[in-house]
Amino acid sequence: MAGLVTVFGSGVMTNSVPETENNDVLFIIGSNTKENHPIVALRMLKAVKKGAKLIVADPRRVPLVKHAHLWLKQRHGTDVALLNSMMHVMIKEGLVNKNFIEERTEGFEKAAAAVEEYTPEVGEKITGVPKEKIIEAARIYAAGKNAAIYYTMGITQHSHGTDNVYSLANLVLMAGNLGRESVGLNPLRGQNNVQGASDMACAPNVFPGYQKVIDKEVRAKFETEWKVNLSDKIGMTAIDMMYAADAGKLKALYIMGENPVMSDADQKHTIHALKSLEFLVVQDIFMTKTAELADVVLPAACFAEKDGTFTNTDRRVQRVRKAVNPPGDARDDSWIIMELSRAMGYEMNYGxxxxxxxxxxxLWKNVAGINYRRIEERGIQWPCPTTDHPGTPYMFKGTFPIGKAKFSAIKFNPSLELPDEEYPFTLSTGRQLLQYHTGTMTRRVKAIDKAAPEAYVEINPADAGRMSIDNGAMVRVTSRRGSIMLKAKVTNVPDIGVVFIPFHYSEAAANVLTNPVYDPICKIPELKVCAVKLEKIQEDQNHAA
Known part of the structure; x- marks a missing residue:
């Protein structure tokens, strides 16, 4: 988040979930909140019932649209142009928070110069959003006393995802919507302990607490605690590892609680990369599509079979308690890691x-005041530096840890694979309400799978009519990387020329199709935009398949 990224990383909510109910403006962009974060969405709807104005920016008619004061239906991958145009309006109409900008930020002039060309007319041309709606959105957001932004992977899963986040940071800084209750820039985490995993350094460039491995003093602190010498070299990201494996530069891989065969872009490439390894270890609670390729599978305990903590989307550290014993030979992740470490010559002695x-x-001051006794009954939100500190519902009150927050000068760059004559449709992928992530758990629950049993491709009625595709008919969807067959779901949710496929279903895996290009900074793949073509499968073809 511009200058905020250097403090806590790109995915930290500045405010807390309960504060959502007191927002007077909610700007939701790139987030199907009602299906992917339904509990948060309930709080959003409570705010709307109190009179809050809801702006939804999403290419699809997601469920929250029907509650929205304003729907900005931008073309896929044009978020920067939309946000820059909103900021252009705010600057031209004197709607920016001058006091906040002068006292708590730097670099505003460069950011303002970057958005100068993005008039509402230019924004409309790039995004497809009428200029009147761009102007209205800018005015509503700027006028809110308690205006908050919420986003998810519709913003980040692009080849320019970092630019998208920087643009949102620019917008929130221009409005001065940080450091107060019920405002902020709030990325909603996609799984139950993603925040905790990030906090504990599941990234190749940091130690726990986002402390950089290249920092000599930081490294010395961890070396003293762990009694080892630590490398100052930044490691590879998950996507870097796949390319390295494919190129024969990575010999072994240890995958824990992840199913990249289903979740990574371009499934064919991912499978080839994993098969190119000399040795693959997968640690998981079920035999996933990735585990099926492993040389060794380490059976792990699920959440109800172990003790520990989860950190939720708004930084709240909460206890997890063992309720039942793990089945068979399954063991806690921590036990497996400690035993592996011992076998490799380093004792981890934790009772x-x-x-x-x-x-x-x-080792990390922001959780120094949290211990298991304090969170026995209720979680605490970090930062919590001392044991008498109550925790921090909202961040950056009065100051930023880096001094002044930094604006960024961001220009619009289009997605890297757009529709053409051969592949005339834009494909976007994502989740649906009833299934979860790669389906590893939910597709084993009979009641859930009965309600959402199969893959589908959402097609706009105009496209379906033009191609004589009926609702429920089998279609083939093909990209430059592969093809899948699945049922058509004819609906007004996607726009004309756009199709959507949920990625939960292994028998029609959406990531067979997706483009493996990725953001050069954060290395997140462009799962939200690629070009595909559709073909109606005739009855005789269907039987043959």
Whole structure:
């Protein structure tokens, strides 16, 4: 988040979920909140019932649109142009928070110069959103006393995802919507402990607490605690590893609680990369599509079979308690890691998970005040630097840890694979309400799978009519990387020329189709935009298949 990225990373909510109910403006962009974060969406709807204005910016007619004061239906991948045009209006009409900008930020002039060319007319041409709606959105957001922004992977899963986030940071800084209750820039995390995994350094460039491995003083602190010498080299991201494996530069891979065969772009490439390894270890609770390729599978315990903590989307550290014993030979992730470490010559001597968390507190000041006793009944939100500190519902009150927050000068860059004559449709992928992520757990629940049993492709009625595709008919969807067959769902949710496929279903995996290009900074693949073509499958072809 512009200058905020250097403090806590790109995915930290500045405010808390309960504050949502007191927003007077909610700007939701790139987030199908009602299906993917339904509990948060309930709080959003409570705010709307209190009179809050809801702006939804999404290429699809997602469920929250029917509650929205304003729907900005931008073309896929044009978020920067939309946001720059809104900021252009705010600057031209004197709607920016001058006091906040002068006192708490730097670099505004460069950001303002970058958005100068993005008039509402230019914004309309690029995004397809009428200029009147761009102007109205800018005015509504700027006028809100408690205006908050919420986003998810519709913003980040692009080849320019970092630019998208920087643009949102620019917008929130121009309005001065940070450091107060019920405002902020709030990325909603997609899984239950993604925030905790990020906090604990599941990234190749940081130690726990987002402390950089290249920082000598930071490294020395961890070396003293762990009694080892630590490398100052930044490691590979997950996507870098796949390319390295494919090129024969990576010999072995240890995958824990992840199913990249289903979740990574371009499934064919992912499978080839994993098969190119000399040795693959997968640690998981079920035999996933990725685990089927492994040389060794380590059976892990699920959440109800172990002790520890989860950190939720708004930084709240909460206890997880063992309720039942794991089946068969399954073991806690922590036990497996400690045994592997011991076998490799490094003893990890922890008597309990509370000792591990106490160590984290010694090494990262933002959780130094949290311990298992304090979160026995209720979680605490970090930063919490001391044991008498109550935790921090909203961040950046009065100051930023880096001094002044930094604006960024961002220009619009289109997605890297757009529709053409051969592949005339734009494909976007994502989740639906009833299935979860790669389906590893939910597709084993009979009631859930009965309600959402099969893959589908959403097609606009105009496109379906033109191609004589009936609702429920089988179609073939093909990209430059492969093709899948699945049922058509004729609906007004996608726009004309756009199709949508949920990625939960292995028998018609959306990521057979997706483009493996990725953002050069954060290395997230462009899962939200690629070019495809549709073909109606005739009855005789269907039987043959």
């Amino acid at each position: 309990s998970m509370s000792e591990v968390f106490d160590e984290v507190g010694r």
